[in-house]
Amino acid sequence: MAAHERKALALAFLGNFLLMGSYYILRPLRDTVATMVGVGQLPQLFTATFLGTFAASALYAALASRIRLTRLLRGTFWFWLCNVLLFALLFRLFPQSRLLGGSYYVSFSIANLFMISIFWSLMVDVFSATQATRWFALIAAGGALGAIAGPLLTRLLVAKWGLSGMLLLAAAGFGLNVVLIHLLMREKPRLRRSGEDAQQSTLDHALSGGIFDGFGRLFKSSYVFNQAAFMLLMTWVNTVAYFCQTDLIARTYTAVAGRAQAIADIDLVVNIFTAVILFLELGRVVRRFGVTAGLVLNPLLMVAAFLATALSPTLFMIQMLQIVRRVAQYAIARPSREICFTVLEQNSRYKAKNVIDTVVYRFGDVSSAWVQAGLTSMGYGLNGAIAAGVAASLMWGAVAVRLGRRYEKIRLGDAHNRDIKRLNLLQHVDPLQRL
Numbered sequence: 467m468a469a470h471e472r473k474a475l476a477l478a479f480l481g482n483f484l485l486m487g488s489y490y491i492l493r494p495l496r497d498t499v500a501t502m503v504g505v506g507q508l509p510q511l512f513t514a515t516f517l518g519t520f521a522a523s524a525l526y527a528a529l530a531s532r533i534r535l536t537r538l539l540r541g542t543f544w545f546w547l548c549n550v551l552l553f554a555l556l557f558r559l560f561p562q563s564r565l566l567g568g569s570y571y572v573s574f575s576i577a578n579l580f581m582i583s584i585f586w587s588l589m590v591d592v593f594s595a596t597q598a599t600r601w602f603a604l605i606a607a608g609g610a611l612g613a614i615a616g617p618l619l620t621r622l623l624v625a626k627w628g629l630s631g632m633l634l635l636a637a638a639g640f641g642l643n644v645v646l647i648h649l650l651m652r653e654k655p656r657l658r659r660s661g662e663d664a665q666q667s668t669l670d671h672a673l674s675g676g677i678f679d680g681f682g683r684l685f686k687s688s689y690v691f692n693q694a695a696f697m698l699l700m701t702w703v704n705t706v707a708y709f710c711q712t713d714l715i716a717r718t719y720t721a722v723a724g725r726a727q728a729i730a731d732i733d734l735v736v737n738i739f740t741a742v743i744l745f746l747e748l749g750r751v752v753r754r755f756g757v758t759a760g761l762v763l764n765p766l767l768m769v770a771a772f773l774a775t776a777l778s779p780t781l782f783m784i785q786m787l788q789i790v791r792r793v794a795q796y797a798i799a800r801p802s803r804e805i806c807f808t809v810l811e812q813n814s815r816y817k818a819k820n821v822i823d824t825v826v827y828r829f830g831d832v833s834s835a836w837v838q839a840g841l842t843s844m845g846y847g848l849n850g851a852i853a854a855g856v857a858a859s860l861m862w863g864a865v866a867v868r869l870g871r872r873y874e875k876i877r878l879g880d881a882h883n884r885d886i887k888r889l890n891l892l893q894h895v896d897p898l899q900r901l
Contacts, residue, residue, distance in 0.1 A: 468660065470653060470656040470657060470660065471597075471657065471660070473653055474592065474593075474650060474653040474654075474656075474657055475601055475604065475605070477646050477649050477650040477653065478589060478592070478593075478601075478605045478608070478650060479604060479605055479607070479608035480608060480646055481585065481608075481643055481646040481647055481650060482585065482605050482606070482608040482609035482612065483608040483609065483611050483612035483615075484612060484639045484640070484642050484643040484646065485581060485582070485585055485609065485612065485639075485640075485643050486608075486609035486610070486612035486613045486616065487611075487612030487613065487615045487616045487619075487639050488612075488616065488635075488636040488637075488638075488639030488640050488643070489578055489581070489582070489612075489613070489616065489636075490612065490613045490615075490616025490617050490620070490733055490737070491616045491617075491619060491620055491632050491635055491636040491639070492550070492574055492578070492632075492633070492636050493574075493578070493616070493729075493733065494617060494620045494624075494729045494733060495570075495574075495620070495624075495629055495632060495633070496570065496571055496574045496575065496578075497729045498729065499567040499568070499570055499571045500571060507568070509832070509835040509836050509838075509839045511568060511571050511572060511575075512705075512828070512831045512832040512835040512836075513832050513835075513836075514568075514572045515571075515572050515575040515576060515828055515831065515832070516825075516828040516829055516831065516832040518572055518573075518576045519575075519576050519579065519824050519825055519827075519828040520825050520828075522576055522580065522824070523680065523820060523821055523824050523825045524677045524678065526542070526580070526820060527675075527676070527677050527678070527679060527680050527817055527820070527821075528676075528677045529541075530672065530673045530816060530817060531672055531673055531674065531675060531676060531677075531679075532672055533672055534669070534670055534671050534672050535669040535670075535671065535672070535673070535816070536651055536669045536670065538672075539584060539588060539647060539651065539669075540644060540647065540648060542580065542581075542584055543581065543584075543640065543643065543644045543647060544644060546577050546580070546581055546640060547637055547640045547641055547644065549573060549577060550633055550636055550637040550640060551633075551634070551637050553566075553570050553573070553633055554630045554631075554633035554634045554637065555630070557570075557628070557629040557630040557633065558628075558630040561628065561629065561630075575828075576824075576828075579823055579824045579827055579828070580820070580824055581640075582823070583819060583820050583823030583824055584816075584820070585647075586804050586807075586819075586823075587807075587815050587816045587819050587820065588647070588650065588651070589602070589605060589804065590804060590805075590807040590808045590810075590815050590819070591654075591665055591667055591669075591812060591815050591816070592650065592653070592654050592657060592665060593657070593665065593808065594663055594664050594665050594808060595805065595808040595809055595877050596663050597663075597664070598804065598805045598808045599757075599805060602801040602804055602805055603744050603801050604744070605801075606744050606796070606797070606800060606801045607741055607744035607745050609796075610737050610740040610741035610744050610796065610797070611737075611741055613733065613736075613737035613740065613741075613796070614734060614737040614738055614741060616636075616733070617731070617733035617734040617737065618734055619632075619635065620632060621731065621734065623635070651669055654668075654669060655668070665808070667812040667815075673812070673813050673816060673817060674813060675813060675817065679813065679817050680814075680817030680818045680819075680820055680821040681821055681825075683813070683814055683817065683818040683821075684818060684821065684822070684826075687814075687818075688872070689810075689869075689872050689873075689876065690810070690814060690818050690822075692865055692868050692869040692872060693803075693806060693807070693818075693819075693822050693869060694821075694822045694826045695865045695869075696761070696803065696862065696865050696866060696869050697803075697822050697823070697826045697827055697830065698826050698827075698829065698830045699765075699830070699858050699859075699861050699862035699865060700764070700795070700799065700830075700862060701826075701827050701828075701829075701830025701831055701834065702830050702833075702834045702854070702855075702858040702862075703765075703768050703791065703855055703858050703859055703862065704791065704795075704830075704831075705830065705831050705834035705835060705838070706834065706838065706851050706852070706854055706855040706858070707784070707787055707788050707791050707855070709835070709838050709851065710784045710787075710851060711729075711732075711784060711785070711788055715728055715729065718781060732785060732788055732789065735789055736788070736789050736792040736793055736796070737796075739789070739793045739797070740792075740793050740796045740797040743793065743797040743798070744797050744801075756870065756874060757802050757805055757806065757870050757873050757874065758866070758867060758869075758870025758871055758873075758874065759870070760798050760799065760801070760802030760870075761799060761802050761803065761806075761866035761867075761869060761870045762863055762866045762867055762870065763794065763798050763799075764794040764795055764798055764799040764862075764866075765859045765860070765862040765863035765866055766859075766863060767790055767791075767794045768790070768791055768794070768855070768859040768862075769856055769859045769860060769863075771786070771787045771790045771791060772787065772852050772855040772856045772859065773856065774786075774787070775787050775852055776849065776852045779849075779852075802870075805873070806869060806870075806873045807819055809873065809876045809877055834854075837854060838851060838854075841854065
């Protein structure tokens with residue numbers, strides 16, 4: 467590995483560490499607010515989040531068509547930093563406000579997906595498919611370590627610092643992350659000049675297309691559409707488990723701090739296992755068995771987890787389901803899914819990917835939330851939710867197979883085209899120069 471590659475990898479690793487560390491300080495606070503508002507209000511919160519996400523995605527696409535990428539990426543992170551600081555002040559002034567709690571839930575749920583999506587858009591635009599196969603597991607491991615530090619800090623400090631204090635701590639992490647993002651963007655030209663097996667795009671321009679260009683790409687490309695279907699079904703499975711968790715924790719713990727600590731404990735266990743798996747070189751598994759195996763494993767694990775929960779529908783089993791789901795998602799599905807974006811053109815890496823990571827994700831949330839509400843109103847409760855989870859997991863697995871096979875075909879085609887280009891260049895070189 468060359469020096470410039472090591473530097474880019476180190477910046478990406480540290481950037482993801484700070485991003486996920488700050489995120490996992492804020493996430494338990496968001497989920498604690500959900501227990502304050504009540505599980506009965508979650509469909510309304512999910513609906514507001516989806517509408518806000520749709521509007522934010524359109525605004526992001528409009529800005530991407532007018533502002534060069536270097537400014538857009540930095541500006542998005544600065545905006546979120548100011549947002550966190552504002553809520554820190556408001557929670558200090560109005561700590562018991564349910565309206566403020568609901569507003570924070572919606573705001574965080576919109577912004578958190580954007581931050582993670584934009585970070586990984588930059589990753590798939592900086593690193594090629596070959597580099598991603600080798601390094602994305604390690605970059606994800608940086609995020610897993612941050613995701614351990616975040617819940618651990620929340621567990622230790624939330625009772626003393628309160629919501630506003632934890633928000634300030636997260637803001638500090640986001641501030642440092644902006645600096646690392648800036649440095650990583652400066653490394654992209656060096657990687658681009660390093661050889662043919664590198665992303666050749668630049669960040670010194672705005673993207674083409676209009677506000678809804680990202681949405682249009684979902685229906686113009688079957689490959690991008692499969693990416694969206696994969697995300698939608700994954701979100702359906704996530705939401706089923708999330709509803710069960712929120713309801714049972716609200717019944718078990720009465721104090722807000724106790725709920726935050728319980729959620730942070732789940733996050734901590736999940737992220738320790740995730741970090742262990744990633745540091746055991748997931749990249750080797752992907753290189754040996756292919757991206758398709760990495761995509762399909764998560765749905766298969768979720769089918770087994772839901773069936774086990776149906777046999778033993780207890781709080782402990784629900785917690786185990788959450789742990790299995792999230793470990794598989796973060797340690798296996800996430801790096802594999804991000805690798806699939808490296809073979810797309812630059813517009814799709816930022817616009818279509820953002821729509822999938824935010825709007826499609828939140829549509830999965832809101833649609834699943836209302837289905838859960840309907841099942842509950844009809845008296846199906848937990849058994850109905852588990853049945854929906856199994857069905858979604860089976861469909862998710864089928865989509866994962868199609869997506870993985872299409873990725874491998876596109877990547878082999880790109881490699882073939884590079885070989886042809888290299889041969890064509892050799893034909894114009896003096897035979898003595900080839901020796």
